[in-house]
Amino acid sequence: MVSERSLDVLRAIIGDYVETKEPVGSKRLVERHKFGVSAATIRNDMAQLEEAELITAPHTSSGRIPTDKGYRVFVDRLSGIRPLTTAQRRAIEDFMERSSDPEELVVQSVRTLAQLTNSVAIGQLPSLLTSSIHRLELVSLSDRRILTVLITDSGRVEQRIVEIESEIDEDTLVKVRQHFNETLVGHSLQEAAKRIDDLTDPFTGEEEVLASQLVNALIDQLNSNREDRLIIAGAANLARTERDFSSILPVLEAMEEQVVLLRLVAELDLQDHEVAVSIGHENEEASFEETSILASGYMADRGEARLGILGPTRMDYRRNIAAVRAVARYLSRVFNDTAA
Structure with a gap:
């Protein structure tokens, strides 16, 4: 069982790792975050986190990176979702007002979600x-x-x-x-x-x-409408945001498995969460073990379809959850207004 301060250290490690893409050491944590304790104490907290398998050393350096388990603890303990900016909300509303065709609406939603998250966005076209x-x-x-x-x-x-x-x-x-x-x-x-x-x-x-x-x-x-179809956008975002090609290769390979991806997205349990998150090895398919999937549901044609993002496990979960939730809500609202 790790302490609350150790969990704060975990949050800081994840935040710094997402930002810098580099393993995070105790010295950096002390310099960037106001924990009010010494570097030695932070090292003890990091040792607790490593013993609990929430962080790991990728090589012999003193830096640590989060594990899938660490990301899961972080996501489950998110105290609040960062709201979208006014400009982001306006962008979503503007493009939805311009589109009247249901299929084009989903396509535009996926593209917008890719832009908001700098990730690969996926959208399930509702069956007719x-x-x-x-x-x-x-x-x-x-x-x-x-x-x-x-x-x-x-x-x-x-x-x-x-x-x-x-x-x-x-x-x-x-x-x-x-x-x-x-x-x-x-x-x-x-x-x-x-x-x-x-x-x-x-x-x-x-x-x-x-x-x-x-x-x-x-x-x-x-x-032609018996089989669910996926819309995918934003693959170029990976090349812009990831310096290490080895980190995006698993995501690119996962994108090729559209049938598997569709099943994984459809099976995510939204019962207790507005946005479901599946991280790394939580995905049953081996090709998705270095990938995280975030998905929400939207109501269309009197049924539910899924919308979400796909990316490396090292992602900004707080921001991305907010974006997925917002776009899914807007989609449901527009489809309901159209049906009315």
């Missing part, structure tokens, strides 16, 4: 399958081309261009569109997927051929 169909438009572009436009109750729009085998009769197109809307409007995309085979029932001859081809396009639109 929990949304309901508000309207289906079939627009003739030429004699043999039709634009299918699927509009959900949350305002999201999915489009496909369909090449038709024979020339399109406008009356037939109107008839097919009317039947499709009568069958699908008001149903969730999950329910619509189950009703898709019924769409061709009333038709025969050329009408049935046209309806069948349009049904295939609708199936593609529905299936």
Whole structure:
């Protein structure tokens, strides 16, 4: 069990290490922080922390760096989250007011989060399958081309261009569109997927051929939203902020494992925390053992999706937690306002 002063020393070591990227020694701690005790006492505190496996010596120098366990103690004992500046909050609000498309909104949010944290930001695109169909438009572009436009109750729009085998009769197109809307409007995309085979029932001859081809396009639109997708931005931040390439290589490799990353982000437990943090070896996958993941949830299309950052374990957790929390809150607010 370490003392409260030792925990203060741990906080100072983490703060200095994040800032300088160099191991922190007792002399530096005494010079930079007002502990009111001698360097020898600080060395004893550091010995306690090392015995508790909260700090370690990376090599033979007198400096120490935090361990994953040390970062965990620090994060769990954060007494407060540093609020974003007025300029940062205004930047978030400004870009969200300019974007009306839900997917573009998530993309812009991820980019903004990357800028706020100087880290790699990740955003989970909300699945359409929990949304309901508000309207289906079939627009003739030429004699043999039709634009299918699927509009959900949350305002999201999915489009496909369909090449038709024979020339399109406008009356037939109107008839097919009317039947499709009568069958699908008001149903969730999950329910619509189950009703898709019924769409061709009333038709025969050329009408049935046209309806069948349009049904295939609708199936593609529905299936394209069955799998969750990630938006990733900010890889260049690592090159700007990390002098040692060996420290960013694990993060770059982790970014390639998008399926694994998506699962790790989705499985983070937000039950007790608005922002969940997984540090280093707490991640089950070996490729993420030198990486920390911070994630929060945002509400969209009547379901929850995740937003967060990925970076080296040596990061400014206090600042980054505040940024992730703020952007996730703004996203939820904008999506709720759009749905209303």
